[in-house]
Amino acid sequence: MNIVIMGGTGFIGTLLTRYFQQRGHNLTISTRQSSLYTASSTQKASNIKYIAYNKTALSKVLRTSDVVINLSGTPLATGRWTMSQKKRILTSRVKSTQLLNQIVTELATPPKLIINASAIGIYPEATHSVFAEHSLPSVSKSSSKLPSKLPSKLALTTKSSFLTDVCTAWEGAFYNTKPPKASCRKVCLRIPVVLERSGGLFAKLYGIYKKGGGAILGTGRQGLTWVHGADFVRLIDFIIQTPHINGTINASAPYPVEMRVFAEIMAKRLQTSLLPRIPTWIVRLAAGERSFLLTEGAYIIPDYLLRKTTFRYNYPTIEKAMANLIPS
């Protein structure tokens, strides 16, 4: 199978690349890094090719591809959320989605499956509610309009409203165009925190806890919606192989947990103790508005996957996931 990954050089893209490469698929990764796609370095491995992240290069390769997965976007957890950084976070996602839509609608033979990333950040912050896909109204076309200027309230916003705005615009851009052909599927993945030793939140916390610096951040009651990296890549494979899957999917494990529980299990498995709880305002002082990624959260379940598919998780609970990620 020919699979294209836009933004495939990042944390999740690398997990997917390794998984599909091991299964003998041909991968094409679009990147802005010219050192990767220049002629001398295109053949990193026999079934991986790098191309430039632009319309010409992508159009050429998407013509003969079966699946395209778009993960492109300015990282959320790097750099302070200044107004210009927020704008980059928003525009990079909406523009890459618009680029992909534009390309596939112009192709005579578009890929049969288009997967676009979104995030569980679309759900509002809530300590006492559980959200499923149908908890939100479907994202309307109007939300795809990219605001030329971010509303000034974003400067003082809560995590929920900034990320909700970003994800709503991101998903709106994706659904703004119809599938190029009736046989073509469009899947929007609301991605939770992906737990893997190689990167993301888990790798950061692992290093801190190992040095004895682990602590409950904020109240500890905020929801952590997560998925094990191994289940996440299996899920993408499952989506590719399951023709009836279409539309918006929460790509999370079935049992989100309180951040406090996550911290306690991690400390226990690493045989370390937790430092005293760090109040929300201190985390905010240290990390600015980006701290909402850690101190706010929501409990989100993969209702669509559980009710409408036969997908089975190898790591449905945080205990199982942690036992795999931190073996005793």
Ligand SMILES: NC(=O)c1ccc[n+]([C@@H]2O[C@H](COP(=O)([O-])OP(=O)(O)OC[C@H]3O[C@@H](n4cnc5c(N)ncnc54)[C@H](OP(=O)(O)O)[C@@H]3O)[C@@H](O)[C@H]2O)c1
């Ligand atoms: N990691 C998680 O736990 C998680 C959770 C929820 C949602 N997500 C979403 O899933 C997607 C992938 O996540 P990730 O953790 O793999 O992210 P990542 O490691 O930051 O990788 C993002 C990719 O996007 C590309 N990129 C960065 N800035 C860009 C820009 N301005 N325009 C176009 N491309 C750009 C980069 O490719 P080049 O630099 O090579 O061009 C990179 O490969 C992201 O959109 C993220 O928001 C991730």
